[in-house]
Amino acid sequence: MHKEFSLMHSVLVLFLLAVSFADDSYAQQESSAADNANSEISNELEEIKQQVLQLNRELFILEEDLLFPASTQIAVFVSVDIGKFFTLDSVELKIDDQDVAGFLYTERQRKALEEGGIQGLYQGNLKKGSHQLTAIFIGYDNEQRSVKRATTYQFVKEDDAIMLELKIEDQTQDYRAKVIVEEWLL
Amino acid sequence: MAITSLVDVKCSFKNLKSLLAMALISSSCLANSLPTQDKELQQNPVVIANESSKELPRKNDEYPFPIAQPEKLAKKLYRKALFYYFQGQEELALQQLTYNKARLKTVDDNALLFEAGLQVSLGLYRQAEENLTALTDKLAASSEQLSSAEQAWFSSSDNKRIDCFASKDLLAVALLQLAEQQINQQQQAKAKQTLAKLSHLPEGYYQQYHVLSQLAFWPQPPQLHLQAKKNTVAQTIAHKQAQAYILLNTALLHLEQRAFENAEKDLIKLKQITWQAAEKSFWQQLFSSENTAVTVSSSEYEQQSLKDYASLLLAQLYIEQQQFSLAYKELAHFPQNSPFTEQALFLFAYASLKTQHYEESEAIFNLVSARYPANYLGWQADILLARQYLAQRELDTALSSYLQLESKYQQQLASLAQFEQQVISGSAQFNRKITVGTVELDSTWWQKAQESIKLTGHIEYANELSQLKQKLAKQQQQVQWLNYAITINEQRQQSIIAQQQAKNYQASIKRLQVRRDQLSHILLAVVEHNDGEKFASGKQTQWLQRISKSQKIIDKMENYQSYQKKISQYQQRLKRVEGVLAWQLQQEFPQRLWRHRQQLQQLDKSLVKLQQQMRQVNNIQALAKHNTGYSSDDILNSNSQAQRSLFGNAGLDLPQLKQKQHRLVQQHNRLVQATTELDKTTDNNIQAQLLAFITEQRQSLNYYLHHSRRAMAKILEEQRKVDNTDNIAPSKNASVGAEG
Missing domain, CATH: 1.20.5 (Single alpha-helices involved in coiled-coils or other helix-helix interfaces)
Structure with missing residues (x-):
């Protein structure tokens, strides 16, 4: 035992x-x-x-x-600089007055942009020649009021792929956000 | 039995140690965060072509030397990968980085470190180590080339934000991560060498360095050749956090060396350390396995788990030293929801038994037995409870307990045999059953089997293989879709060629060219003779025709005497009209000449465009006709912009794309085959592991069964002795029992 x-x-x-x-x-x-x-x-x-x-x-x-050869390719990107005066909610994109893309942002996606990420918003094909891009950003200002920020941009499509970045930048002079279009040189 | 139990527990201990070590590595310090870094990136814009088509000023132009100048497009695409990463899509982020590398043919140092971090999070450890080695070599070479002025510039407080880009800091981060990878792969000697290469530590990285050194030099004390910088508040928090792990490791070392007093001191100290969640830098977050969203709560959980583990170790230490009352006190307030509850419950029950808190020990042994019925601790709890009844001289209760245990073990042996049959028969689809979650296996045994460390490793492989199979299936669809797209484009090209052949655009262009040349000659002749009539408008042409007609009539009138008087009058009037018209034509001649020349130029341009289009169509035709001519290397290198533009001008180079698609199909097939083979191997391994597990469990159960039976025999023997004694001299108790 x-x-x-x-x-x-x-x-x-x-x-x-x-x-x-x-x-x-x-x-x-x-x-x-x-x-x-x-x-x-x-x-x-x-x-x-x-x-x-x-x-x-x-x-x-x-x-x-295959789908987007350089001769016809257009790509549009979105970035946010700080995002203090504008809380991004959604974006609509038009090329030559035709709706081509729209995007509704989640909190995480918005944070990802504010952390420095760049979003690929649209990739498509365009004929050579002059075109017009219109982007309308919808969001909220500091006081949670719904605001829109829009921009138009004229560009000429040639043989090379065209890449445009839509940058939402805070303007400290008037405490507003502004959309700037930046063309990437390849 | 003892050895089997020992191996199992040792394995879990080993796992726990590695978990702690990993937590140790991942939980250090705070420092410069990526937002700062990326805001800096954003302030280094590429050429701007905004609505006014002007360039924004570049902040980089102010920098005194070129190394701070980023590869602009590469940085943009790097930030595209960041977008995926911050959303928790590590695989897409890694894919974007490799895409950037393939397209741009350049690799940025930050991107390389980022890639290594992503590879770690996706389990691609070897590739991560290769990248980190390449990066550290590259950075070591480049940092040596930094001039003293550049070093001063980096270290100045004004440029603190830029400091995170400094190759010196990046080199330190890369070396630390490389050492971590080497420790994870149990290459301690290499890790020591890597750590020895560190000559500088960025702010907030000292604790990570200390902990890595501790792990690399384990079980010897770490050799630290770098000192911590001046403490900031944030650093103090991080220091406390790291200090906890350092203390725990030291306590474990003391326990291993059986220096119980020192171990006890360390563990008591460890229980008293508290810290707040420290903010982590981008690189620290990248290489850690934690989710950014749960940092604060995970920090609290981590602290509590550490304290629980310290309590458990202390209790074990006291039991080892036969100080059962101390162990009892230590575990009396152990939290209910802890990763170590199972062990703590068992130890508390054991300490209660040894300190004769029988009611508590009975309740807790019962609880352990109920909660963990098919576990070593559950089985031992049962046995110990029966032993407790024996110690309390409750022979009937003890016998009844052993009888229950015998029946329980027999049931478990039967269910284990059933589980064995299921494992043997279901081996072919075993992997699928695990991953889909439609497990038909006995859930109790299956759960226990999963807890077995080696088996868990195999199940992870099986799960990863299942995910790979899903990805390959998606790729198969993509490959098929691309094939379809290529076919459609080929048909499109063929229809263009057929259309061209049917309409003979070339002949039409030639005819237009001839006509244009004729017009050009006419224009030259008009200019030479200053002939305004050639540019006459419709009405003016009518007038010219009427004048000519009138002149003919006047000429005929000369043959008739009756009209002789009027001829001169008519002639004068006609001359006046003719003169006015000629004046009008001369007045409009320069304008009309310019207009015609313009039209001719436009015609020339249109013809040139037409010929260009024609050439494009010809190129398409030529490309469609040639089926060979590009090697796979050419295809891989066809990503340069010039080539892409060339193909863009000429339309799609379908044969080349088709060839590439074929190559990818072959590659895909090879991967499917490799995955299937590996899947089979893993499946067989899981089955073998399960069968070994079953054998082990059966041995343990048989041991406990035999033990119970032997114990029962002894109790019965003892009861018989007591009965015999009672027959000789019947006691009061026995008579009461007989009455009952």
């Missing part, structure tokens, strides 16, 4: 020791072979993951080359 209790006690003590500070060497030896096998699988998995990402990128490039 006493001997049996001692056995249980020793089992328990062993457990207690194991939980806290027992030597790991035995477990390490036993699991080293399994760890090696795991490591091989892990490496192989990582390799496949990397290749899937690479394939994704190449498919994306192929799709862009």
Whole structure:
């Protein structure tokens, strides 16, 4: 009886020791072979993951080359500088008076813009020649009043892809936000 | 049994240690945040073509040396990746960065570090390490080239915001992250070398350096060759946070060395440390696994977990030293919802038993047994409770407990056998069952099996493979869709060619050219002879015709005597009209000449455009006809703007795109095959692990079953002895029992 209790006690003590500070060497030896096998699988998995990402990128490039060749490509981006005087809610985009894109922002997307991110708003095709872009931003000012900020921009589409960034910038002179169009030079 | 239990618990301990280590690494300090960095980026605008088509002033122009000048388009596209990252779309962010690399053929240092961070968060550790190594080599080489003036400029307080761009700081961050990766891959020697390369630490990174050194040098004390900078309030918070982990690691080291007094001091101190959630810099956030939205609550949870772990270690330490009352006191107020509740409950019950708080120990052993029925602690709780009854000399209750335990073990053995059958029969679709969540396996055993560390690793692989399969299926659709788009475009090109052949635009253009040349000659002749009549308007032409007709009539009138008197009068009148008309024509001649010349020029332009269009159509035709001629390398390198423009002018280079699409299809097929093979291997491994787990559990259950039976036999023997004694001299109790 006493001997049996001692056995249980020793089992328990062993457990207690194991939980806290027992030597790991035995477990390490036993699991080293399994760890090696795991490591091989892990490496192989990582390799496949990397290749899937690479394939994704190449498919994306192929799709862009096929659907939006440089001679006709137009891309429009949105960025926010600080966003103190204007809380972005949505945007509508027109090219040559035709609606081409619209976007309703979530809190997280708005924060992402305020953190310095640039959003790809629209990618499409345009004929060569003169065009007009109109962007209407809807949001809230400091006092939570609904406000709109709009801009128009004339541009000429030539052989190269055209990339336009719509920047919402705070103007400290009049405490208002202003939309500035910036053309990226390729 | 003891050894099996030991291995299992050791594994969980090892896991816990690594978890703590990871938390340790991820939870350090605060520093410069990305918003600052990005606002800086935003203040370095590219060429502006706003409504007034003017350039905004560039702040970079004020910088004294060119290295602060960013690659403008690269920065813009880098920020596009940031947009994805801040939304929690790490994979899209990484895809954007690799796209930027492929398109622009340049790699920014920040982008490379960002890419490494994203690779870490997506589990691409080897690639992350490669990138970090490449970055540290590059930055080490470039920082050596910084002149003393540049160094001074970086370190000046006025340029503190720019400081986060400094290659010196970036090098330090990269080295720290590289060391972390090496520690994660258990390459401690390499990590030590990497840490030794650090010559400078950005503000807020000292704690991370300290903790990494501790892990790299474990179990020896860390060798720190850099000192912390002057403490700020924010740094103090971060310091406290890191100090907690440093203390915990030290306590674990003391426990390992059986220096119990020191360990106890450290653990008591650890329980008293509190800190607020520290704000993390962009790079610290990027390389940590935490979600930005839950920083504050996760910090509180982290503190509580650390304190709970310290309490548990203290209790274990006291039990080890046979100080059961101290262990009892330590665990008396242990929180109910803690990651360590299971162990704490068991230890508290054990301490209660040893301090003869029998009511409490009985209640808690019952609780442990009910909560964790198929667990070692649950089984041990049952046994210990039965032992408690024996110690209290309640033989009947003890016997009844053992009887219940025997029945329980038998049931569990039966359900384990059923689980084994399920595992063997369901092996082919095992992976799918796990990931879809339609697990038909015995949930109790399955849950326990999942908790097994090695098995959890395999299940993670299976889950990742399942996600990869879904991605590959999506890619398959994309590949098919691209194939369809290429086919449609080919048909479009063919129809353009057919249209061209049917209408023979070339001949029409030639005819127009001939006509234009004729007009040009006429115009030249008119200018040469100053012949205004050629530009006469419709009415003027009518007048000219009438004048000519009238002149003929006058000429005929000369043959008749009766008209001789009037001829001169008519002739004079006709001359006057003719003179007026000639004057009018001469007056309008320059305007009309200019107008005709303009029209001729416009015609020339139209003809040139027409010929350009014709050439484009010819190019399309030529491209459609050639099916070969580009190697895959050419295709890969066809991303330069010049080539893209060329293709843009000529229309789509479909054969080239088709060739690329074919290559991607082959690549996709290879990946599908590799994934399927790996999936099978993982599936087999999971099955093998499960079967091993089942064997282990069966051995344990059999051990407990035999133990219970032996204990019951002993109790019965003892009861018989007591009965025999009672028969000889019947006691009061026995008579009461007999009456009952």
